Amino acid sequence: MHHLQQLHHHHHQPPMMMKKRERNKGMEKERLQVMDLSGMALDSLPKPSLDLATISKLNLSNNNLQEIPESLTARLLNVEVLDVGSNQLKSLPNSIGCLSKLKVLNVSANFIQFLPKTIENCRALEELNANFNKLSKLPDTVGFELINLKKLSVNSNKLVFLPSSTSHLTSLKVLDARLNCLRELPEDLENLVNLETLNVSQNFHYLETLPYSIGLLLSLLELDLSYNNIKTLPHSIGCLKNLKKLSVEGNPLVCPSMEVVEQGLHVVMEYLHHKMNSSDQRPTKKRWWMMKMVKCGTFDKQGRGGKRGEGYNMLKHQNINGLASPGFMGMLSPLRFFSSPRNSFS
Template sequence: MYESVLQLYIMSMYQLQQFHHHQQPMMKMDSMRKRERNKSVDKERLQVMDLSGMSLDFLPKPSLDLATICKLDLSNNNLQEIPESLTARLLNVIVLDVRSNQLKSLPNSIGCLSKLKVLNVSANFIQSLPKTIENCRALEEVNANFNKLSMLPDTIGFELINLKKLSVNSNKLMYLPSSTSHLTALKVLDARLNCLRALPEDLENLINLETLNVSQNFQYLETLPYSIGLLLSLVELDVSYNNIKILPESIGCLKKLQKLSVEGNPLTCPPMEVVDQGLHVVMEYMQHKINSSDENKSKKKGWMVKIVKCGTFNIKHVRHGKRPEHAGYNMLKHQKINGLASPGLMGMLSPLRIFSPRRSFD
C-alpha cells in the first residue's frame, strides 16, 4: 500500500515537471507576442499633424499628446514664434516643417529633438540658427533657404555627422564655418545667392559630396580652395556668376565630375575659348596645367607640391598612342590618376582627417 502511494506521487511529480517544461517556451512566446503588439501599437500611435496654410498667428493648444507626433507641418502660416515648451515635448518628431512663416528665430529647445531627421525653416526671417541644433544628431536634411542668416554655428560640422543635405541659399552668409569640412556624410551643399568671401580650405573630408553649388555670390567670391580637387565623389560643381579669375588646377583631378558651370566669371584660366569647348577639354586643360607647372612648384607649398611630389601626375607628357585633337587646344596630353598617389588616398591620409576635432570627441 505504501509503495503504491509513493509510486503514484512520483508519477504525478514527473507529469507536473513535464507540463512546466512544455509550458515555459509557450509562455515566452506569449510574452514576445505581447511586446511585438505593444511596439506595433506604439507605431500606430505616432501621428502626422498638418496645420499648414491656416493663416495661424499663434499655435492653438494641441488636442493630442505631442509625444505621439512624428511629423508636424506648420508651413504657410503667420507664426512669429514657436513656443519653447511645445518644441521640448515633440520627443518623437522626425519631420518638422515651419517654412513660409514670420519666424525670426528658432527655440533653443529644438536641441531636444533627438529623432529629428528633416528640418525645413525656409522662407522666414531667421538671422541665426540656435547652437543647440548641434544636439539633433539624427538630422539628415536642413533647409534654411530664403532667410537672413549671417552665420552658422561654428561647430555644426563636428556634431551633425549624419547630415546629407545642407541648403542655405539666398541668405547673407559671408563664410561657412571651417567645421563644415567635417560633414563626412554630406552629399549636397547649396550655398548660392549669399555673400561668401571664401570656402573652407580643407574640403578633402567631404568624401561623399556629390553636388556643390556656390554660384551667384557675385563680386564677393574671388577664389576657390585648391582642396576642391580632392572632392572625389563630386558630380556637379556650380561656381557661376562670381568674381573668379583662375580655377584651381586641381579641378583636373575630379574624375566623377559631369557638370561644371563657370559662366558669369571673369575667367583667364582656363580661357573662355577652352570653356566653350566643353567639360572634357577643360579637364584636359587643367591636367596639362599641373603637368607643365615646373616653374611654379617653388611657389606652391600646399596641395600642388603634395600631388606632384607623390607622382600623381607625370611631368613628361605621355607619348604612347594618339589622342583626338580639339580645335583651339590640341596639345593636351595627360596621365591617368592611379596608384597610391591618388588624391583619394591622400585625402584619407590627410592630417586634418586623422586629427580632426570630431575624432577627439569620439
C-alpha cells in the first residue's frame, strides 16, 4: 500500500515542480547551438570554443577538409544535422556511430569509397545524402538497422548493386541510385511499402532487368528507368495503381514497344496488366506472384486494383515521360537539401 501511495504521489506533482521541469527543458533546448563553418577554405578544424555536446546542427561544407577527427564526432552527442559535403574526404570516422540523435547526414561531393559499418548505429537517421562520391558498395546490413531512413540518395557513385537488406528500409520514401553501375536491384522489394520515388536511371548498359517485385511497391508515384539497357518491363508494373510518372526513354524496349509507350501511361499500364493475365511465365512462379499481389492489394482480376476500370479513369490525366521533367530532376538533385550551405541551417 505504501508503495502504491509513493507512485500516486509521483504522478501528481505540485504545479510548481511541473512548471520548473518544463522551464528547465526549454532552457536545455535553447542551449543547443547551430554552428556554420561552411565555405571558409578550412584545411583542418579549429579548436572549438564551445562544448561540442551543445551543437544540434553543424555545417562544415565547402571546405578543403581531408578528414573529420574521430574525437570530434565522438563528442557531437546532440547533433541532429551534420553537413560535410563538398570537401576532400576519403572516409568517414568510425565514431560517427556515436551520433544517436543524427537525423540528416550530408557527405555528398567527396571522394568517399565506403561508408563505415558503424553508420548503422545512427538509428535516428532519416536522410542520407552520399551523392557524387566513389562508393562501390554500401554496408551489407545497413537496411536492417536504419529503420527510420526516409531518403537515401547515392547517385553518381560506382555502385554495382544495392545490398539485399535495402529492401528492409520500410520507412523509405525516396531512393535515388541513378548514375551508378547497377547490374540489378534487390529481389525482395515488397517491404518498401512507403516508397514514393524510385530513380535508377542512367545505369546505362549495366542495368538490363528489373525484379518482378517492383509491382508490389504500393505507394510508388514516380519511377525513372530512363537510359538503361532494359528490353522488357516486368508485367507487374501494370499493378502500380498509384503510379503517376514513368520514365523509360533511352532503353532498347521491346515489351512494351515504343509505339505503346508513346500512347501514354494509362495505355502502358493496361498493356502490362493484360500481359500479366496472359503471361507465359512458369505457372508456379506466376501463381506465387499473383498470390503476393492479391495479398498486398495491388492486383485483382477485375482490373488494375479495386473496382473495374477505376484505375484507368484515374489515369486519364497522367502521362508517360521519356525523361523525368526538370521539376522531378530538381526534386532528386543533390542540391535539394543543401543547395545553399550558408542558409541550410537557418
